[in-house]
Amino acid sequence: MTWSASQYSRFEAERTRPVRDLVAAIPNAGIQTGIDLGCGPGNSTEVLQQRYPDAQVTGLDNDEDMLAAARKRSPGTTFQWADIGTWSAPSPVDVILANASLQWLPDHATLYPRLLAQLAPGGSLAIQTPDNLQEPAHVLAREVAASAQFSSRIGTIRHPPRHDIQWYYALLKPLSGHVDTWRTTYMHPLAGHQAVVEWFKGSALRPYLSQLDDAGKEEYLQRYLQEIGKAYPVMDDGTVLLPFPRLFIVATR
Template identity: 60%
Template sequence: MSWSAKQYSLFEQQRTRPVHDLIAAIPTQNVQTAIDLGCGPGNSTQVLTQRYPDASVSGLDSSADMLKDARQRLPELRFEQADIGDWNPAHNVDVILANASLQWVPEHGDLFPKLVSKLNKGGTLAAQMPDNLQEPAHVLARQVAQNPRWAHKIAEVRHPPRHSPDFYYALLREHCSAVDVWRTTYYHPLANHQAIVEWFKGTALRPFLAALDEAEQHAFTEQYLQQIRNAYPALADGSVLLPFPRLFICATR
């Protein structure tokens, strides 16, 4: 299942709030070049341009559908289709933004120092990653994947491992002059339980649904919805609060 800009953007306001917090914390002031790795539909890139209006800002994403929306949103910028793991710029940059993208890339012990090496001195790697693999939404997806109807296809599906804050601090401190790491849990008010399913259909459920046919996808999401209803209590008006922990890193070379 390919990335869908339309599905992802259903919750653009909620998804963009963390990048505002991340970009506001970047200490680098004199920025001439910046790139948004995993730019998606360009919502994070737009925030980056607002912080550094005089900088040359570009974006990179592996999804053609995401890039189509990004180019429509910000036609004056340059966007490239490529995988983050393959990114190797001809010249170093002042800011690397990676908002909710690096969790899809494996081998963080190699990836993060590699990204820092692409910064100019005094430049900053600003990354934000969901830290929610043990949240009910993820745990239940793995449980539903064990259904005998489709277990042979997706029972072993796993997201790349996430690491603790001290892992990233120790890793980056060897390569950076300053490292700031923090964790925040956002509580997103959503209309109902179906909205939680729609949220994760745009991200975490993709590896499961990609391996299923249309009928299996429907059955999977229906079973997942039932489990979500039990895990996230509805408020009096039927709305639901979705707790969403995220890990933030600002590492300055």
């Protein structure tokens, strides 16, 4: 299931705003090393490097298209291929940033404490994940996949389970000196229903589309567009406001 850096970056300003909010909340005044887990096209790594210009910041991802885009964007920053689900730091690091990446991985009960344990004393683990599995865009993606037309091919596909903010706080507080958590719903103004579809083509729809041939993808996207049109109202100027809730965690050792 490959990524498309260009598709993902079509809404870069909207996708980067949450990581700016997240990085601004990291309490460390200065650091020597920082890791961006699941760096994508490098926008999140750039934000981390701007916050800590003197640090050695490394972006990690397992998609070559994303890494190529990141290296082009920030040629002075190190980007490496890595499986972020199994990655281990060769030595303790000061900040681990994971912006909109860990929701693709299972078993957060094991993953999050393992990442926290790789921090140096006083280091921070900063995580942002979408909290939108029950939003219409996700619900409709599952419903279209489960319809008679598609059920035999993609009807059983599910995103890895996520948890509420209380669950994550309870998991990390005993292992941390301080845990800061919050939830924000961003209201993204998009240019109509097709823009909503394009947004999710770059993220949530990928598991479904990757299992379909070209004709199947077109049919799925047309059905999805029809349902999105019923679920999200259009304002007088043609704008669709897309609510997008996200969870934020900054756990400091």
